[in-house]
Amino acid sequence: MEDEETGPETGLASSKVGVLGGDGLWSVAEVLRAAGLAPVDLEPAPKTVAPEVAAKWHYGRATVRAGLLGHPRAALQLLRCELPKGWIWKGADGLAVDGLRPEVDPEGLPKEAMLAYRLAHLAAVARLPAEVDRLILPLCTTRAMVDGAGTVFGARPKGVTLPTGVKLSEVSFTVKEMQDDLAALVELLRKAHPGIVVQVTLQPSLMEQPDPVAIEVALRALTSVPGVTHDPVFDALLLRRLSGGGGAAALAHLAQGGDLDTLGGTPAPVAAEESDREKRQRRKERRARNKDKKGDAAKVVCEDELLEAFAK
Amino acid sequence: MRLCVIGNSHIAALKLGWDQLKAKGQAPDLTPVFFGAPSDGVRHLRAENGRLTPKRKDIAEHFQRMGGADHIVLDDYEAFFLIGLNVSVKRILRFYKSHAWVGLKGTEGKGLVHPGFARDFLTERYADTLMGVTAGHLQGRKVLALAEPLWAEWIRAGAKGVPDYGWEAAISAGDGDAIGQMFRDTVAASLPPHAQFLPQPAVTVAHGITTRLAYNKDASRLISGEGGGTDAAHMNGDFGAAIWPEVLPALQRM
Numbered sequence: 243m244e245d246e247e248t249g250p251e252t253g254l255a256s257s258k259v260g261v262l263g264g265d266g267l268w269s270v271a272e273v274l275r276a277a278g279l280a281p282v283d284l285e286p287a288p289k290t291v292a293p294e295v296a297a298k299w300h301y302g303r304a305t306v307r308a309g310l311l312g313h314p315r316a317a318l319q320l321l322r323c324e325l326p327k328g329w330i331w332k333g334a335d336g337l338a339v340d341g342l343r344p345e346v347d348p349e350g351l352p353k354e355a356m357l358a359y360r361l362a363h364l365a366a367v368a369r370l371p372a373e374v375d376r377l378i379l380p381l382c383t384t385r386a387m388v389d390g391a392g393t394v395f396g397a398r399p400k401g402v403t404l405p406t407g408v409k410l411s412e413v414s415f416t417v418k419e420m421q422d423d424l425a426a427l428v429e430l431l432r433k434a435h436p437g438i439v440v441q442v443t444l445q446p447s448l449m450e451q452p453d454p455v456a457i458e459v460a461l462r463a464l465t466s467v468p469g470v471t472h473d474p475v476f477d478a479l480l481l482r483r484l485s486g487g488g489g490a491a492a493l494a495h496l497a498q499g500g501d502l503d504t505l506g507g508t509p510a511p512v513a514a515e516e517s518d519r520e521k522r523q524r525r526k527e528r529r530a531r532n533k534d535k536k537g538d539a540a541k542v543v544c545e546d547e548l549l550e551a552f553a554k
Numbered sequence: 555m556r557l558c559v560i561g562n563s564h565i566a567a568l569k570l571g572w573d574q575l576k577a578k579g580q581a582p583d584l585t586p587v588f589f590g591a592p593s594d595g596v597r598h599l600r601a602e603n604g605r606l607t608p609k610r611k612d613i614a615e616h617f618q619r620m621g622g623a624d625h626i627v628l629d630d631y632e633a634f635f636l637i638g639l640n641v642s643v644k645r646i647l648r649f650y651k652s653h654a655w656v657g658l659k660g661t662e663g664k665g666l667v668h669p670g671f672a673r674d675f676l677t678e679r680y681a682d683t684l685m686g687v688t689a690g691h692l693q694g695r696k697v698l699a700l701a702e703p704l705w706a707e708w709i710r711a712g713a714k715g716v717p718d719y720g721w722e723a724a725i726s727a728g729d730g731d732a733i734g735q736m737f738r739d740t741v742a743a744s745l746p747p748h749a750q751f752l753p754q755p756a757v758t759v760a761h762g763i764t765t766r767l768a769y770n771k772d773a774s775r776l777i778s779g780e781g782g783g784t785d786a787a788h789m790n791g792d793f794g795a796a797i798w799p800e801v802l803p804a805l806q807r808m
Contacts, residue, residue, distance in 0.1 A: 285665060288649055292678045299671040349670040355656045362666035 257375040257498040258282050261304045262320075263311025264380025264445060265346070269303035273483050274378075274497055277490035281305060281497075282374050284366040300346045305374065306366050309343035309396055312382030312445075313415060314423035314464075316394045321371070321430050323364045326393040328408035330356055334401030341404070344396040371434035376499050379427075382445045385414050421463045428469040439499060440470045443477050475502070555805065557586045558626060560606075560688060561637025563788060564702050565590040567773070568637055571794020582802040586635070589621040596639060597684055601691040604628050633696040633805050636749075639685035641701040643737045643763050646676060647719040650733065660727030673740055680744035689749040696808050697749035698801065701741055703793060704734075706770035707760040709786040716786070721764060730762030737763070752804050755796050758789075769793035 260282045261271040271281045287301035296302050300309070311317050319326075320342075330353060331339040337350025340360060351359060370377075386394045387410040395410055404410065415423075424440070431438045442464055444457070465472045479493040495505045559565060569588055575581040591598075591613045598609045606626040608614040614624040654661040655672040667675075680686065689697050710722040724733055742751035760766045769792050774785035 287667075287671075288653060288675060290679065291675055295671070295674045295678050298674065299668065301671075347668050347670070349668065351656060351668065358661075359656045359666060359668065362661075 258373065259376050259378060259497050260370060260374030261378045261380070262306070262317050262370070263304055263308055264378075264382060264443075265300055265303040265308070266310050266312070266382055266445065268445075268484055270378055270380050270443060270445075270480060271304050272302065273480055274494065275302070277483055277493045277497075279494040279497055281378075282370075284369055284373060285363065298348060305370060305377075307343070307346050307363065308367070309346045310382060312380065313384060313386060314379070314381075314420050314427055315386060315415060317379060318423050318427045318430065319394050320367055321427065323368050325357075325360065325364075326389075327391065328389060328393070328405045329360070329395075330405065331398070332403045332405075333399075339399070339402055341395045341398075344399050344402065371431045371438060374435075374438065376439045376441060376497070377431065378441045378443055378497065380443050380445050384420070385412055387411070388413050417460045417463045420460070421467060424464055424470055425467045428467060432469065438469070441476070441497075441499075442470060442472050443480065444472075555584050555632045555802070556630065557584050557633050557635055557801075557805075558628075558631035559586050559588045559590075559635045559637060560596060560626070560639075561588075561590050561635075561700075562594065562596060562639060562684075562702075563590070563592050564638035564700075567703070567789040567791065567794040568635075568700075568797060569794065570791030571796070571798055574791045574795045575798055582798055584798075584802055587621045587631070589617045589626055590637075591616050594640060594684055596688055599688070599691070606691060628692070628695065631695075633698065633808075634692050635801065636685055636688055636697060636699045638700070638702040639688055640683040641680055641685045641699070641741055643701075643704055643733065644719045645679055646733050646737055646740075647721065647724060647763070649676065650724055650729070651720055654729075655736075658727075658729045658732055660723065660729050672736065673743070676736065676740035677743045680741050683744075685741075686744055686746070689746050692748070693746070694748060696805060697745075698752050698804055698808075699741075699745055699749050700752045700797065701737075701754065702787070703754060703769075703789045704759060704763055704765045706773075706786040706789075707764035707767055708770070709764065710761075713784075713786060724763060725761045730764075732762070734759065734762035750804060750808055752797075752800060755800060758793060758796050765789060765793070769796070 259274070259279060261269075261274070264270045271283075274281050282305050283302060284305055285301070285307045287296050287299070291301060300307055308320050311320065326342075329341045331341040331344065333339045333350040335350060338353040338356040339350050340347070340356065387397065388394050389408050389410055398404070398410065424442075428438075428440055431440065442461075444461075461472050464470055473496055476493065476496040479489045479496065482489050483493055492502060492505060496502065559568060561568070565588055568586075572581060572586060591608070595610070595613045595616070598613055599606045600609050604627065606628065608617060608624065617626070618624045649672070650658075650660070650664075653665045653667050653672070655667050655669040657669060685699055685701070689699060705721065709716070710725060712718060712722075724730055738751070738753045745751055754765070758765055758769050769789045770786065771790060773788045773790040773793075
């Protein structure tokens with residue numbers, strides 16, 4: 243029977259989806275928006291902003307205007323909402339630059355104004371855990387610039403000088419470190435929102451070391467953290483949409499934690515390579531979900547047919 | 555200097571002011587010809603073959619009645635003076651309801667943005683107004699642009715049937731002057747290179763974003779014949795008379 247208020251069952255998932263970071267050459271949030279999903283935006287520009295103005299000032303590229311982030315350590319540091327020592331840098335024009343997200347604003351600010359600006363950003367960050375059900379965390383790199391205290395900073399723009407006593411060096415995170423950071427991140431998020439799910443997604447720039455075995459090992463470690471998921475079909479659909487391909491509805495559905503089996507119609511085929519482990523995991527999760535959904539009238543298609551479609 | 559004045563209803567204050575100055579023998583060495591259309595009627599102009607021609611009959615009739623011709627021949631004029639044309643501080647006040655830039659005082663509950671973003675956002679928005687479009691029709695010519703007057707300061711108390719754009723909120727927060735400055739900066743930046751912005755004279759401004767009461771007195775009666783004191787948006791002949799002395803020097807600087 244159809245629900246009188248919601249109409250016929252469409253199979254579309256509906257979760258509040260956030261995107262934390264990944265504001266690099268392309269933005270996951272923008273791809274999702276183009277696919278018809280509206281990721282939560284906690285630092286929105288005025289509705290009438292022109293696309294070129296929004297792009298220049300990095301609006302709409304993630305749930306908060308935090309820049310690239312790109313690895314669990316930076317995301318964790320941001321969500322702790324601290325003001326680490328040495329975060330205000332000095333631009334070539336003498337104005338202050340936010341060293342934690344130097345890529346976000348194309349112009350500096352007077353030093354005395356920078357603190358208020360940063361605190362307003364952190365107020366938006368602090369709201370994030372409670373405002374989203376699913377947090378997509380783009381993983382873009384395993385490297386970062388850190389100071390002696392381990393604080394992660396953004397990439398230093400040309401002409402910018404660091405505060406006295408601050409020295410940055412590049413570090414590479416091990417899989418174990420990323421796993422620990424991710425576990426701490428989920429713990430932090432779940433204090434404010436117990437049911438929140440973190441979905442990691444790989445962005446192509448992570449392929450600095452294009453070793454599929456190493457990536458597989460890393461993903462296995464990261465997704466072993468309770469509350470963390472990864473969906474290679476989602477990643478493949480993101481790239482497909484980015485290059486002008488179809489699959490918008492499927493991408494939006496997956497972003498909200500939906501299952502393609504319950505999405506009406508035929509999803510656009512995507513060339514995604516799932517490992518046997520991931521296939522088994524997906525089957526297991528689906529069985530668990532279906533068990534919980536007794537009486538659900540959503541359309542269910544055979545998984546093997548689906549996998550075949552995606553392999554085309 | 556033969557000057558083509560194009561605008562919406564705010565052109566009335568300029569006409570009344572011109573007549574005042576003329577009667578006193580104080581009019582500058584200009585020959586203004588007025589072409590007006592209410593609201594956004596100027597949007598319905600076709601630019602071709604060196605002419606601006608109304609696409610609508612009622613606007614052609616307005617032009618005929620005010621300027622003596624149902625179209626504008628651009629070469630007949632040495633300069634152009636654009637009035638109003640939807641450039642108003644209300645646009646910033648709408649922005650200010652949900653956002654504030656760093657440095658403003660009324661930031662509570664709003665999205666705090668970089669002042670550079672506010673500048674870019676508002677400049678783009680003003681460039682998209684009827685003023686920007688009309689100035690675009692006048693490439694290669696001398697163009698002076700005057701925004702719609704700031705509303706009369708009594709609007710702070712509100713008026714029946716008028717939406718609250720937030721004048722009182724901005725002024726009482728202490729942000730009137732900063733918003734007024736942002737208005738002047740972004741409107742000036744929004745115009746094409748051949749056009750120049752003429753700000754409302756400082757003597758007419760109150761609290762940064764409103765017009766002093768004296769320049770609004772009897773405006774509605776003088777312009778539309780309705781009773782005075784009901785129109786905060788339009789100004790009287792004194793306002794127009796305060797503008798004209800600024801026009802010739804501005805044109806000579808271009």
